[in-house]
Amino acid sequence: MYYVGIDLGTSAVKLLLMREDGKIENVVSREYELSFPQPGWSEQNPEDWYRQTLDGLKKLVHAVDPKEIAGISFGGQMHGLVALDEDDNVIRPAILWNDGRSQEEVVYFNETIGKKVISGYTGNIAFAGFTAPKILWMKKHEPELFAKIKKIMLPKDYLAYKLSGSFSTDYSDASGMLLLDVEHKCWSEPMCELCGITKDILPKLYESYEAVGYLKSEIADSLGMKRDVVIAAGAGDNAAAAVGTGxxxxxxxxxxxxxxxxxxxxxxxxxxxxxxxxxxxxxxxxxxxxxxxxxxxxxxxxxxxxxxxxxxxxxxxxxxxxxxxxxxxxxxxxxxxxxxxxxxxxxxxxxxxxxxxxxxxxxxxxxxxxxxxxxxxxxxxxxxxxxxxxxxxxxxxxxxxxxxxxxxxxxxxxxxxxxxxEEGPGMGGAMLAMVADGKYATVEDAANAIVSVKSTCxxxxxxxxxxxxxxxxxxxxxxxxxxxxxxx
Structure with a gap:
């Protein structure tokens, strides 16, 4: 069987096709635009991620029989704010991890509320790249758009949602939102209150190696895949890359x-x-x-x-x-x-x-x-x-x-x-899909079987x-x- 790892990066999406023994059969990359509307701002259109991912999948599966693909998972750029309305339309371009506009909101969290308090809620203090300060910025500067929000998700989770219909995220990626109580692995009620949101607009939480659903039948049919292709939650890019390096x-x-x-x-x-x-x-x-x-x-x-x-x-x-x-x-x-x-x-x-x-x-x-x-x-x-x-x-x-x-x-x-x-988050994503599909009992088992060292400096x-x-x-x-x- 074969597994797909999707590395949703800042400049491109990189798709990797891997056999269950770890041999990589094919790699496809598709680029998209990065926008800087103002100094220190960084945005992208989530639809570009999805369109280029589908295009990449079409080319990726030519290397093998598409019916042999058993699972798909992700490693994705972290912290980005993707907001959808009640009709699942993207409300505004995603505000990315390297966007620095939310400096005032960071000061509010760290100084007005206090670092000790914020760290107590989440295990972390506020950084401009994190998602919660972006939400607070949007509430202040774009109140009409903020009022339309019905779903908040992270970049890779937008792909999972479009591919499977599952509104989900994993703990590693959610850790960087400043909305998760990381120690206890649950959404933080106090942080949601500070951001002016409710937990019902946040995705369901999973471990990275857990299945969140299956590939939508219409997508599976268009790609020639089976309708029971497992979609695993995946991980933030750094956690996925860590899996890929053992x-x-x-x-x-x-x-x-x-x-x-x-x-x-x-x-x-x-x-x-x-x-x-x-x-x-x-x-x-x-x-x-x-x-x-x-x-x-x-x-x-x-x-x-x-x-x-x-x-x-x-x-x-x-x-x-x-x-x-x-x-x-x-x-x-x-x-x-x-x-x-x-x-x-x-x-x-x-x-x-x-x-x-x-x-x-x-x-x-x-x-x-x-x-x-x-x-x-x-x-x-x-x-x-x-x-x-x-x-x-x-x-x-x-x-x-x-x-x-x-x-x-x-x-x-x-x-x-x-x-x-070394194929970074894509390789880690494919390994997570293997665990979700039951090929390996644990992530550590997959790493021990697949990852090896070439040389040491x-x-x-x-x-x-x-x-x-x-x-x-x-x-x-x-x-x-x-x-x-x-x-x-």
Whole structure:
């Protein structure tokens, strides 16, 4: 049998077809537009996600007999606000995870209500990217549209709704809404009241590996599939990617260098770090995780290469970078503001330390190192919570760079494991569909059977020492510029 994993990303939907033994048969990608109506805003049309997903499915199933497809699940961009009216029409473009418009609402939650109170309700404090501040923003600035809301869902759950008719979400994705009592896995009544909504407009909650329904008969018929194709709840993109790298079970780590960047640390029990610098979320395996998130990771390199250097020769630009730990140029990767650990939507990118002797490769190196240093910032937040790591898996587009792997290993001083097959949230989604269909008893069983390590990048003691000194300097830069960002 075959299983489909749908990775609903920020710039494209990527569909993956996998055999039950883990062999990938086909991958199809379909892009859609990202809109920035005002500075700091980020929106998309949910109908574009669905249209491109259906188009991708049509091409994906040509690789096999469609009747052999048994399950579909998802890994999706988190936090986005998708609002439907009583006729299931999309009320307004979805407000995405990297949208920073809700700064006043974040202040209201964290300062007026209080971080301690909000964290008590949900396990987390408010960030501009989370869903609840977006809801409050919409209530204040678009009251007529707000009054029409009959369903609130997350991006991947819109796909599940369109494909199956099931109004559902999973605990991992719901954790990032600031509406879920993460520890007790239920919607928070106090948070709903603060947002001016009722629980009946929120989806039913499931574990990521649970079936929420079946593919609609008309869609199944049009694609040549059976009518009993299982639709599993799926997971937020980072939890799904963690499943795809085998990051399930106690005290395991996955670092993602995608559009955003994350450090994802698993836990058997619910826990919150004292400073709320890390998100305390449910995991797709039914347990929990702590996660640090930086808003711009591989997207920093894409911006630098595409918009500034105007080249697509990514590997070529990195080949002359040899003086690791000695670069005099620093880059702050806050192109869309920053979440962990600073929680500052006003922060912006910056180069520091340039001189007349600065070369092109110094700037390229600084961009890569800046993302790695910011990853170290997130790891330091985990260490302050008593977490110590020796290994981490790595995934995402940026993780395909051996140079970036080496920087991460030495700046964090941990071993970096590179999986044999790295297909991110799509792979994790397909594995979740397998569990929902009964091919594996647990998510951990699926991971043990399918995921393996190709190679390991070990830290070098001398390079670790050099980078430790550089990191201490990097760490001083954001505090020095914080007040400047607010004035800019």
């Amino acid at each position: 990051t399930v079970g106690k005290n395991k780590c996955n670092i993602s260098l995608g559009t955003s960047g994350t450090i994802f640390i698993t836990s058997d029990c619910f826990r919150v770090d004292a400073n709320n610098a890390l998100h305390a979320f449910a995991h797709a395996d039914g347990k929990y995780h702590l996660m640090g998130c930086m808003l711009s990771a591989a997207s920093c390199n894409k911006w630098w290469m595409d918009n500034i250097l105007k080249t697509d020769r990514y590997a070529e630009e990195q080949k002359d970078i040899v003086k690791l730990g000695e670069n005099h140029v620093y880059f702050l990767p806050y192109l869309m503001g920053e979440r962990s650990p600073w929680n500052d939507p006003m922060a912006r990118g910056a180069f520091v330390g340039m001189g007349l002797d600065t070369k092109r490769e110094d700037m390229v190196q600084a961009v890569l190192e800046g993302v790695a240093f910011a990853t170290r910032d997130m790891y330091e937040a985990a260490r302050s919570a008593g977490i110590s790591l020796e290994h981490s898996m790595i995934c995402g587009g940026g993780a395909k760079s051996p140079l970036w792997q080496k920087m991460i290993a030495n700046i964090l001083n941990i071993s970096i494991d590179i999986p044999n097959c 070990e830290p070098d003691a001398e390079l670790v020492k050099k980078y430790e000194e550089r990191y201490r300097s990097f760490r001083k830069l954001y505090p020095a510029l914080k007040d400047v960002y607010g004035k800019l």
